[in-house]
Amino acid sequence: MNLIVQGRDVPTPSLKQLAKLTGATAIEAVSLTAFRLVVTDDSPRVEAAAFCEENSLDCGWVPAGRHIGDFGLLVMDMDSTLITIECIDEIADMQGLKPQVSAITEAAMRGEIDFAESLRRRVSLLAGLDQSALQRVYDERLQLSPGAETLLAAIRAAGIRTLLVSGGFTFFTERLQSRLGLDYTAANTLEVADGKLTGRVLGDIVDAQGKADWLNRVRIELGLDRGQVIAMGDGANDLKMMAEAGISIAYRAKPVVRAQAAYALNQVGLDGLIPLLGENGRKG
Incomplete structure (x- = not known):
């Protein structure tokens, strides 16, 4: 297996600690923000995940043969x-209703409200809004x-x-x-x-x-x-x-x-x- 480690900054000491933790035989740079640790035994998955979480790193185990x-x-x-x-939240902002719509969006994203019902409720709040608001959201806010x-x-x-x-x-x-x-x-x-x-x-x-x-x-x-x-x-x-x-x-x-x-x-x-x-x- 290969352990892929990524972050906005991946310190060398952290890579060395992970290599020791996993018994990695090599550390290879994939990009400026990603590194591949070649590992023969992936049993320390929980420990590696915990280390990465504590050090603000993303990690994932990838089969060596994958392309x-x-x-x-x-x-x-x-x-x-x-x-x-969230486009609907920004559209709602054009109506001065962003807090109300965002609250429903967040609940739906967490799985607390059925999505279809949440969408109908949010869209109903947008009734009467000029269609040009959609283009404004696309031009001014969408990134x-x-x-x-x-x-x-x-x-x-x-x-x-x-x-x-x-x-x-x-x-x-x-x-x-x-x-x-x-x-x-x-x-x-x-x-x-x-x-x-x-x-x-x-x-x-x-x-x-x-x-x-x-x-x-x-x-x-x-x-x-x-x-x-x-x-x-x-x-x-x-x-x-x-x-x-x-x-x-x-x-x-x-x-x-x-x-x-x-x-x-x-x-x-x-x-x-x-x-x-x-x-x-x-x-x-």
Whole structure:
């Protein structure tokens, strides 16, 4: 096994302590913020995880034979994963309702409220808002998460397809698809009448099960098996889709998500996924 260690700063003494703890036979620099420890016995997993947690480092165990080219599909959540904001909270801010909407968002992310119900409740508060507020949020507030473009460039170079699936809104996913060259997107559609939001969502809501269904729909279309799929998210609404993937990544996620994911990235950006996918190229 290889132990991948990442952080905004990875001190040499910490690497040496981890090497001693795990019995690593080598330490290899993967990038300025990522290191690979070659380990013959991965039994000290709990101890290594505890050390990394205490020292503000991300770590993950990766099979030595894994290659990034073994994967075929990356499925990503949008809000607070690919981008830094929760779009609906920022739209609500245009109405002076951000605290009320954010509270419902947080409860849904923690899994305390059914997502579809929480979305309907939040969207209903937006009734009467001018449609132009959506463009303002996109132009003025939407930012990509750190490392997003680096990750997507590596994914494209490896021939991996991308699906952005969101409990948010098509207004944003469609623009991000065009901007970033994403292969597939799925999200909810806000109803608009006479240039204003009606407070309703059109069609079936893309909830936790909807995300999982979209993952499997695209996976089957591409002729992939489950082990070739990577899923990344941050909230309880992402758990079902993450359970359908060969590798699941919790990105700066709620505790309930970190507990169930194969890997958690808390210290580094989205490009921290790259070393976890193994080495460049394809086996054989």
